[in-house]
Amino acid sequence: MVAEKFEVLERGFFQEKGPPEYGRQDLGYSPGGAQDQFSLATGNILLENEPWAPALEIVLPPRLRFLEDSCFVLTGGGFDDVVLYRGGGGMEVDAGALPVEHARAYFAPAGSIIGFGNRVYGFRTYLCFRPQPKHRGRIVGRSRGAFHEICRWPDAEGRIRVLPGPEYACLHDPKGFLATRWQISVDVSDMGLKLHCEQQLGGQTDMISVPVNDGTIQLTPSGPIVLLRNRQTVGGYPRVLNVISSDLDLLAQYGPLQYLRFCSVTLVEAQAVARTKKEDLERLRRRFLK
Numbered sequence: 001m002v003a004e005k006f007e008v009l010e011r012g013f014f015q016e017k018g019p020p021e022y023g024r025q026d027l028g029y030s031p032g033g034a035q036d037q038f039s040l041a042t043g044n045i046l047l048e049n050e051p052w053a054p055a056l057e058i059v060l061p062p063r064l065r066f067l068e069d070s071c072f073v074l075t076g077g078g079f080d081d082v083v084l085y086r087g088g089g090g091m092e093v094d095a096g097a098l099p100v101e102h103a104r105a106y107f108a109p110a111g112s113i114i115g116f117g118n119r120v121y122g123f124r125t126y127l128c129f130r131p132q133p134k135h136r137g138r139i140v141g142r143s144r145g146a147f148h149e150i151c152r153w154p155d156a157e158g159r160i161r162v163l164p165g166p167e168y169a170c171l172h173d174p175k176g177f178l179a180t181r182w183q184i185s186v187d188v189s190d191m192g193l194k195l196h197c198e199q200q201l202g203g204q205t206d207m208i209s210v211p212v213n214d215g216t217i218q219l220t221p222s223g224p225i226v227l228l229r230n231r232q233t234v235g236g237y238p239r240v241l242n243v244i245s246s247d248l249d250l251l252a253q254y255g256p257l258q259y260l261r262f263c264s265v266t267l268v269e270a271q272a273v274a275r276t277k278k279e280d281l282e283r284l285r286r287r288f289l290k
Helices: 037-046 174-179 245-251 267-287
Strands: 006-010 013-017 055-060 063-066 070-079 083-085 097-099 106-108 113-115 119-131 160-164 182-188 192-196 216-220 223-227 239-243 262-264
Touching: 037 055, 037 070, 037 119, 037 245, 037 267, 160 245, 160 267, 174 262, 239 245, 245 267
Parallel strands: 160 262
Antiparallel strands: 006 063, 013 055, 055 119, 063 113, 070 106, 070 119, 083 097, 083 113, 160 239, 182 192, 192 223, 216 223, 216 239
8 A cells, every 4th residue: 555655744635545446337337447547647657657646636635754765756736835844753954854856857765755745736746756765866856847738638728628518408508618718616526526506507407317438527406516536436417528538637827716718629639638638648748768
């Protein structure tokens, strides 16, 4: 277990996350896994791990002590004033304090402590690490670069792209839905995001429960809900739209009270985005392949 590699000195909110696990949806278990799979993969690539190697998915930052010599990198959402204290004692500046940059690989001797400042962007941060690294010399100092420098696949206007869902006809004003600047409510979890609604979006808002997917947008009486990777496996509200699989990673970085916008794409366009995203990851992997 990844969490067993650390001692928690101050509690936060974090979970160990890795790959989705398929094959149990008939029993009510969603595949789950890391909410932002792209950030997980890029962090692991920097460390020469498998892309799906488990990491800590952090929402509220803890203070952690490394229990083994490790290389690590932070990806996903970013914090200011992240510091690695390598003296093994307290949090004093003279105890080997080292500022930690986002998306750059560092070496943490056993006993080192990592502390976080305030979140400045995103909602989920990934602490990827490699215990007792065999190739420490060539890993430390590697930088992935800023997200916009390595990615060609996100929408140029920062919108979340969607496809029509099975009950798309229940959405009486699709153009109005897509034109709306939606605010995410404080009712946020790994299961989904509830969107604030100020307009009448459709008629039917309940039905016999049917299967749902990662990214399904359901139309409920109190407004739309966008399902994330820890969703339920069936739902009893119309599935009016579905976020394309690539943009689920972007959606995972939205938090309470933030605003988002949607745009409609075709299946062919969604497939092209998925190919570009795969190419961006492969290009990053080749960059560090020796």
